[in-house]
Amino acid sequence: MADQPLIILFVKALVRGQVKSRLSSALGEDDTLELYKNFCLDILDTLQQTGVPVMIGYYPPGSRNAVAGWLGPEQQYLPQEGRDVGERMENAFRQTFNRGFSRVVLIGSDIPDLPAPLINEALAALHMHDAVIGPARDGGYYLIGFRNDTFFPGVFSGIAWSTGTVFRSTMQSFGKAGQRVHELPLWQDVDTIEDLKDLAARGRRSTFNSSRTMSFLAVIKNTLFPSEVRDANIRL
Numbered sequence: 114m115a116d117q118p119l120i121i122l123f124v125k126a127l128v129r130g131q132v133k134s135r136l137s138s139a140l141g142e143d144d145t146l147e148l149y150k151n152f153c154l155d156i157l158d159t160l161q162q163t164g165v166p167v168m169i170g171y172y173p174p175g176s177r178n179a180v181a182g183w184l185g186p187e188q189q190y191l192p193q194e195g196r197d198v199g200e201r202m203e204n205a206f207r208q209t210f211n212r213g214f215s216r217v218v219l220i221g222s223d224i225p226d227l228p229a230p231l232i233n234e235a236l237a238a239l240h241m242h243d244a245v246i247g248p249a250r251d252g253g254y255y256l257i258g259f260r261n262d263t264f265f266p267g268v269f270s271g272i273a274w275s276t277g278t279v280f281r282s283t284m285q286s287f288g289k290a291g292q293r294v295h296e297l298p299l300w301q302d303v304d305t306i307e308d309l310k311d312l313a314a315r316g317r318r319s320t321f322n323s324s325r326t327m328s329f330l331a332v333i334k335n336t337l338f339p340s341e342v343r344d345a346n347i348r349l
Contacts, residue, residue, distance in 0.1 A: 118236050119214040120160050120167045121205050123193060124153050124222045126176035127183065133223070139306040144333050150183055151325040152225040152303070157184065160220075162229045165236060170205050170219070199269035202257070210261045218245065218258030223302040226312060226321040227255065231297055238295035244268075244287060247297035252277030255302050265290055309337065 125132050127150060129142045137145040160167045166189065171180040174192035181190065191208060195201040202219055209217050216239040218232070231247070235258055238245045243263035247256035253275075259265065268286045272279055287294045303312050309330075316327045330337060 116216065117214045118165045118216040118239075119209055119218075120163070120165050120232065120236075121170050121191070121209065121217060121219040122153075122157060122160060122167055122222060123170045123172070123201075123205075123219065124180060124184070125149075125172050126179050128176075133304070135305050136303075136309065140333065140336055144336065148309075148326070148329055148333075149222070151329045153184065153222045155225040155321075155324045155326050156220070156222055156227060157188075159227060159229050160232060163232050163236070165232075168209065170201070172201065198274050199272055203266045203269040206259060206264055206266070210264060215261050216240075216258065217261075218256055220247075220256045221302065223304060224249075224255045224300060225303070225324065225326045226316060226319065227300060231256075231300070235295075235297060238297075241293075242295040243292040245295045245297065246280070246283065246287075248280045248299050250299060250301040251304065251308075252281070253279040253302070254283065255300050256297060257283075263292070265292055306337070313337065 127146045129146065132149045133145050136148070140148065157167065168189040168191050169180065169184060170191045170193045171177055172193040174194055177190050177192065181188065191205060193201040194204045205219060206217055216236055218235045235245045235247065235256055239258055239260050243260065244265065245258040246254050249255045267290060268283050272282050301308060301311060303309055313330050316322050316324065321327060
């Protein structure tokens with residue numbers, strides 16, 4: 114069978130109050146939705162640099178047309194189906210493996226500055242490892258991937274999602290199953306206003322400075338850095 118890699122990008126529809134709720138309390142719902150839209154567009158640009166097919170996993174399942182309205186009808190789309198994020202990830206892997214893909218990595222949309230070389234590293238690691246995972250600073254993970262013949266759905270069961278124990282519990286499941294796992298470098302996803310400030314600081318020191326996200330952060334800097342703006346000490 115020919116090697117057919119795939120990247121799945123999990124996104125949410127732009128619904129007020131249902132996207133990045135911890136950011137919306139500080140930024141307001143409209144700016145949060147626009148920020149999240151820029152996150153998704155930036156990470157999609159990065160994924161497309163790899164030359165590997167990308168499939169958009171959208172949530173909720175009935176939102177395909179709405180999501181395609183801002184990510185583009187030319188993309189491949191897959192509904193996220195399941196009672197929690199674990200079931201949704203498991204089902205996404207099952208569906209794409211059933212379609213004949215041989216190596217699949219799945220990432221979230223709250224890591225807009227994740228560089229393409231890390232995605233390439235994840236896909237390459239699956240030639241020699243059963244699975245690959247990227248730990249996030251908040252105790253979760255920003256990427257997980259498998260080969261078709263080593264897919265282990267057990268890592269999606271018995272996990273306290275949205276807690277600081279997700280990565281540790283997942284690695285324990287891998288260990289008990291004897292899976293050979295390649296661990297990617299630690300990365301910071303963006304869930305809180307402090308995470309967003311860290312992203313802005315990182316972005317100014319990297320090629321991410323020219324991204325849509327950084328351009329939008331410059332627009333909302335009065336909200337993001339109120340005291341610094343008053344002191345004229347911040348530049349975006």
